[in-house]
Amino acid sequence: MSPEEPARHREGARRLATAPVLDVDLLLEDPQTRIVVCCGSGGVGKTTTAAALGLRAAERGRKVVVLTIDPARRLAQSMGIDSLDNTPRRVKGVDDAAGGELHAMMLDMKRTFDEIVESHADRERAAAILGNPFYQSLSAGFAGTQEYMAMEKLGQLRAKDEWDLIVVDTPPSRSALDFLDAPKRLGSFLDGKLIRVLLAPAKVGGRAGMKFLNVGMSMMTGVLGKVLGGQFLKDVQTFVAAMDSMFGGFRTRADATYKLLQAPGTAFLVVAAPERDALREAAYFVQRLAAEDMPLAGLVLNRVHGSGADGLSAERALAAAENLEDPRIVDQDGGKAGVRTDPGNSPDTQGSSGTAGSAPAEQAPDTSPEASAQKATERPAPDPTADSTAADSTAVDSTAAPEATERSVDALTAGLLRLHAERMHLLAREQRTRDRFTARHPEVAVTEVAALPGDVHDLAGLRDIGERLATGRPELPGPGV
Numbered sequence: 001m002s003p004e005e006p007a008r009h010r011e012g013a014r015r016l017a018t019a020p021v022l023d024v025d026l027l028l029e030d031p032q033t034r035i036v037v038c039c040g041s042g043g044v045g046k047t048t049t050a051a052a053l054g055l056r057a058a059e060r061g062r063k064v065v066v067l068t069i070d071p072a073r074r075l076a077q078s079m080g081i082d083s084l085d086n087t088p089r090r091v092k093g094v095d096d097a098a099g100g101e102l103h104a105m106m107l108d109m110k111r112t113f114d115e116i117v118e119s120h121a122d123r124e125r126a127a128a129i130l131g132n133p134f135y136q137s138l139s140a141g142f143a144g145t146q147e148y149m150a151m152e153k154l155g156q157l158r159a160k161d162e163w164d165l166i167v168v169d170t171p172p173s174r175s176a177l178d179f180l181d182a183p184k185r186l187g188s189f190l191d192g193k194l195i196r197v198l199l200a201p202a203k204v205g206g207r208a209g210m211k212f213l214n215v216g217m218s219m220m221t222g223v224l225g226k227v228l229g230g231q232f233l234k235d236v237q238t239f240v241a242a243m244d245s246m247f248g249g250f251r252t253r254a255d256a257t258y259k260l261l262q263a264p265g266t267a268f269l270v271v272a273a274p275e276r277d278a279l280r281e282a283a284y285f286v287q288r289l290a291a292e293d294m295p296l297a298g299l300v301l302n303r304v305h306g307s308g309a310d311g312l313s314a315e316r317a318l319a320a321a322e323n324l325e326d327p328r329i330v331d332q333d334g335g336k337a338g339v340r341t342d343p344g345n346s347p348d349t350q351g352s353s354g355t356a357g358s359a360p361a362e363q364a365p366d367t368s369p370e371a372s373a374q375k376a377t378e379r380p381a382p383d384p385t386a387d388s389t390a391a392d393s394t395a396v397d398s399t400a401a402p403e404a405t406e407r408s409v410d411a412l413t414a415g416l417l418r419l420h421a422e423r424m425h426l427l428a429r430e431q432r433t434r435d436r437f438t439a440r441h442p443e444v445a446v447t448e449v450a451a452l453p454g455d456v457h458d459l460a461g462l463r464d465i466g467e468r469l470a471t472g473r474p475e476l477p478g479p480g481v
Contacts, residue, residue, distance in 0.1 A: 012123050019438045022298035022445035024470045028057040028165070033267055035158065035260070036297075039170045040271035041281045045302040045449075048456050048465060049271050050169035051075050054102055055091075055459065056466035057165050061098035065157060068169040069107045069150050075169075078456055079104055086111045086153075088163075092461050103163070112149040113139035115156075120249050134235040144169050147181075147256065155257040180292065181263075204220045269295035274304055274430035286441055298445035299437075300469065305430060305451050310355075314424035321417040324410040448470040 027033055038050040047068055053065035065088050068075050076084045079091045084106035091102040117135075118126050129135050139145065150171055157166050260266065268289055272282035282299060289296045438446070449468045456462055 019442060020298075020445040021472045024053070024056070024466075024472075025060070026449060027267060027297055028053065029060055031164065032265055033165065034265040035154070035166045035168065035267070037170065037261070037266065037268045038300075039268060039285060040276055044271050044273045044278050046271045047075050047169045048462070049269070049300055049302065049404050049449075049469070050167045051078060051104070052456075052462045052469060053269075053444045054104070054160065054165075054167045055094065058091075058100040058102035059095045059098060059168070059463075061100045062165045063101045063163050064165045064167060065103040065105065065163045065166045066169070067105055067107060067150070067153060067157065069146065069171040075104065075106070078458055078462055080459065086115075088157075091459075104275070107146070107150055107153055107403045108475065109146045109149045110139045112153050113145070116152060116250075129239065131234055132239045134239045138239075146154040146224065151257040151261075152253060155253055155260065158260060160298035176384040180288065256447075262292070262294050264295065267295055269297050269300050271300045271302060273302050274433050276433055279433055283437055283440055286444060296444065301434065301446055301448045301449040304448045305423065305426055307420070307427060309420060310418065310424065310427065312424075314421040314428075315423065317421040321414040321421070324414040324417075 019205075019356075027036070036050075036053060038046045038053070039048055050066055050068060054064045058064045066075075068084070076082065078466075080093055081089055081091065081104065084104055086105060086108035088103040088105040091104055094100070094102045114130060117129050121129060147170075150168070154168055156167065157163065261268075270282045270285050270289075272278040286296060437444075447469055449465060456465060
């Protein structure tokens with residue numbers, strides 16, 4: 001490790017410490033907090049965070065409903081519910097000792113749209129709208145409809161005043177800003193020139209309307225009929241005429257819900273992961289909330305990695321792994337590396353003819369007949385202890401087994417050291433990313449949640465996430481520690 005590296009780590013820790021800590025329990029237990037909106041880019045854990053917050057608030061005495069827009073079944077399964085729909089369902093297994101309740105529901109976009117039509121139109125007109133092919137397409141997949149309906153449902157839940165806390169999981173979308181932009185986009189569509197033109201014949205009425213339609217719109221409807229199809233254009237005109245009295249209601253409710261999001265009883269939690277793209281979008285969203293005068297409670301940083309051995313740097317771990325993998329490398333004083341030498345190849349034992357202290361050269365063998373005869377007479381007789389000598393050799397060979405085991409342990413240790421080095425590099429990268437966000441937004445309170453080995457699939461897992469959210473520490477000690 002370079003001398004500058006510990007200083008950089010300490011400086012990074014000081015910079016992160018300047019960010020205020022988000023007190024989740026204080027937020028959830030405050031009776032003035034009526035709406036908590038979890039927002040952020042896709043895939044950062046918004047749904048799990050919203051469910052964990054709802055469970056923690058319920059077990060502290062709040063009557064909570066969690067509204068999710070994520071069509072996945074993870075939330076329902078984690079809460080022990082077979083399925084979620086447009087009706088809030090009570091979650092069983094919640095500790096209600098404090099008098100709290102937890103309900104959960106999943107937004108049904110089309111059903112919410114149908115409910116709006118049924119509640120703001122008479123039976124005949126509602127039937128005409130619900131059966132209109134253009135309306136069916138619009139309510140099922142028009143751009144921004146899901147986000148708008150999420151805000152409609154939020155307004156409905158708040159108007160009922162049946163729950164004292166609503167936790168909203170914003171829609172999974174390409175951009176976290178869609179949740180705020182969708183009502184305006186749908187309002188722009190309803191106020192658009194095409195809608196006004198299609199409404200004109202109904203507003204003028206009678207023969208004047210027919211004249212206007214025949215003279216003023218003949219060219220445009222002819223072109224649109226060719227491009228879109230005559231039947232489709234007729235469906236649009238029928239839909240617009242039937243919805244005329246409701247358009248103002250859409251805009252009014254969208255404005256009312258938008259103001260509700262700006263009210264002091266609402267708290268936005270930006271959810272992100274310690275990754276560059278996720279935190280960049282989180283920073284942009286923080287700026288947008290400030291520009292829209294919407295109350296930001298703080299940042300939830302999910303999937304933060306930690307290590308219980310962060311005192312061992314990546315550089316030292318890699319150096320130790322290399323020492324174990326190459327037995328010739330040894331640590332020397334002063335941080336230098338040396339090379340082990342084989343005693344059988346050392347100058348002291350092998351020697352050379354041109355070096356002082358070397359062994360004398362071997363003499364040439366005597367090949368005379370007398371010498372051969374003498375060797376023959378000196379050849380030893382068979383040794384009866386040969387079997388004992390072979391057994392001793394076998395015993396010596398058996399010492400190779402511990403050496404192989406030692407090499408296996410060294411290889412395993414070296415692999416673990418390399419994994420630790422990768423983890424430390426990841427921690428350093430996440431630290432730099434968090435530091436950049438904190439430097440740009442030092443006023444934003446932050447709480448961190450550790451990266452877990454698996455998905456949350458039950459209330460116990462959600463309860464654990466809630467505990468981590470409240471403590472603000474990535475890693476928690478295990479049971480009994």
